[in-house]
Amino acid sequence: MGRRLCFALDLIDDAALIAEYESRHSPGAVWPVVIAHIRATGVESMEIWRSGDRLVMIAEVALDYPRAVPQPSEIADWEALMWRFQKPLPDAGEGEKWVAMHRIFTLDGEA
Numbered sequence: 001m002g003r004r005l006c007f008a009l010d011l012i013d014d015a016a017l018i019a020e021y022e023s024r025h026s027p028g029a030v031w032p033v034v035i036a037h038i039r040a041t042g043v044e045s046m047e048i049w050r051s052g053d054r055l056v057m058i059a060e061v062a063l064d065y066p067r068a069v070p071q072p073s074e075i076a077d078w079e080a081l082m083w084r085f086q087k088p089l090p091d092a093g094e095g096e097k098w099v100a101m102h103r104i105f106t107l108d109g110e111a
Contacts, residue, residue: 002042002044002060002061002062002063002065003060003061003063003065004058004059004060004061005058005059005061005065005100006056006057006058006059006100006101006103007056007057007059007098007099007100007101008054008055008056008057008089008098008099008101009054009055009057009086009088009089009097009098009099010053010054010055010086010087010088010089011050011053011054011055011085011086011087012053012085012086012087013052013053017084017085018050018053018085020085021082021085021086022050024081024082025048031074031078033072033074033075034074034075034078037069037071037072037075040067040069041065041066041067041069042061042062042064042065042066042067043059043060043061043062043065044060044061044062045059045060046058046059046060047059056101057098079097082097083097
């Protein structure tokens with residue numbers, strides 16, 4: 001059994017850009033090489049949720065995530081394209097996009 005990770009990121013607060021970002025993440029729209037690379041790193045499932053200009057990514061990952069795998073050149077192209085829509089959170093590090101979140105509550109009461 002793997003583990004769950006959550007990340008946050010903001011979008012530029014522009015309705016047209018947000019609509020295009022969602023369109024680029026609709027079923028079948030993400031480049032196949034990007035999907036394959038994400039899976040190769042050990043991500044078993046992933047969802048991105050949006051409220052306003054805030055995104056939350058939930059990923060179920062393998063125990064050995066992140067796996068050291070070669071990065072196809074298209075990944076940098078995809079990331080550059082996505083920066084058109086994204087803006088870092090105020091607490092993001094230099095060049096950091098998705099900021100890891102830490103769980104503060106669970107209904108099960110587990111740590």
